[in-house]
Amino acid sequence: MTTKEALRERVWAEMEKNNVARFPRPALGRVPNFFGAEKAAAVLAASDVWKQARVIKSNPDSAQQPVREQALREGKTLYMAVPKLATAEPFVRVRAEDATRPKYASTIRGALGVGRTIGIDEMEEIEMVVAGCVAVNHDGARLGKGGGFSDLEFALARAYGKITAKTPVVTTVHPTQVLREDIPMDAHDEPVDFIATTNELLQTAGKFPKPSGIHWDLLTAKQIASIPILKRLRGQ
Numbered sequence: 397m398t399t400k401e402a403l404r405e406r407v408w409a410e411m412e413k414n415n416v417a418r419f420p421r422p423a424l425g426r427v428p429n430f431f432g433a434e435k436a437a438a439v440l441a442a443s444d445v446w447k448q449a450r451v452i453k454s455n456p457d458s459a460q461q462p463v464r465e466q467a468l469r470e471g472k473t474l475y476m477a478v479p480k481l482a483t484a485e486p487f488v489r490v491r492a493e494d495a496t497r498p499k500y501a502s503t504i505r506g507a508l509g510v511g512r513t514i515g516i517d518e519m520e521e522i523e524m525v526v527a528g529c530v531a532v533n534h535d536g537a538r539l540g541k542g543g544g545f546s547d548l549e550f551a552l553a554r555a556y557g558k559i560t561a562k563t564p565v566v567t568t569v570h571p572t573q574v575l576r577e578d579i580p581m582d583a584h585d586e587p588v589d590f591i592a593t594t595n596e597l598l599q600t601a602g603k604f605p606k607p608s609g610i611h612w613d614l615l616t617a618k619q620i621a622s623i624p625i626l627k628r629l630r631g632q
Contacts, residue, residue, distance in 0.1 A: 400580050403539055407531045407573055416570050420458060427457040427528035427541050428573075432594035436568035437462035440592035441470075445564050449524035451475070453487075453553065455546055456504040457528040463568055464502035464526070468495040475519060476507050477549045484624045485513040486552075516556045516625065525550065525565045527586060532567055536587040536600035537579035547607065550586045552625065555609040565606070566590040574598070584611040 398406075408423045411430065417423040418431050440446050440463060453475040454464050467474050471492040478486050488504075490511035495501035501510050527546055531539040540546050553559040565586060571593045581587065587604035590597060610629070620626045 454526035
């Protein structure tokens with residue numbers, strides 16, 4: 397099986413070579429933004445799974461900005477993590493009524509400006525998770541950019557009962573990012589239920605269980621020390 401890093405490098409290179417990656421560039425090292433991100437967001441917004449969700453947690457990356465903007469325009473409540481979970485209140489909540497400029501409010505800078513930072517215990521139950529991807533496949537395997545924060549945010553929300561095993565996880569990607577080969581998955585990795593591309597919505601096979609909480613054995617002392625909520629949970 398190809399390693400995670402090799403798959404990332406290949407997808408980033410293909411997106412650059414085929415000119416489907418867009419600002420911020422290069423795609424390397426990022427959840428890549430792509431031409432057609434608005435179309436993928438519209439595909440997702442037309443789905444029943446989207447229409448049923450009123451409270452959404454999303455990654456902050458540019459590729460999913462149209463999804464977050466659409467959520468606010470439809471009156472949904474949006475949650476994003478504070479960058480690197482670096483504050484005692486690690487999430488920011490944006491309510492649609494506070495987002496007079498939905499495009500701005502759907503960026504992390506705008507969300508921090510018009511929203512409210514809160515602790516996980518203050519969050520509502522999340523009805524949909526929007527996860528950014530470098531690559532994904534039909535089995536539901538997801539490959540992030542390698543930082544681990546999306547998986548950790550999911551694990552924290554599970555640990556606090558804000559997300560369940562049934563909470564749908566969706567992503568929006570360019571078709572280049574949908575692989576037909578295996579993607580390595582570890583116990584802490586967050587799988588995907590639905591994939592919205594520029595022209596279709598795919599439901600994955602759901603072959604991978606969703607993490608039930610924090611895998612402390614996979615976190616280093618340095619990581620725990622740098623994230624206030626982890627320090628608190630560990631009683632440090």
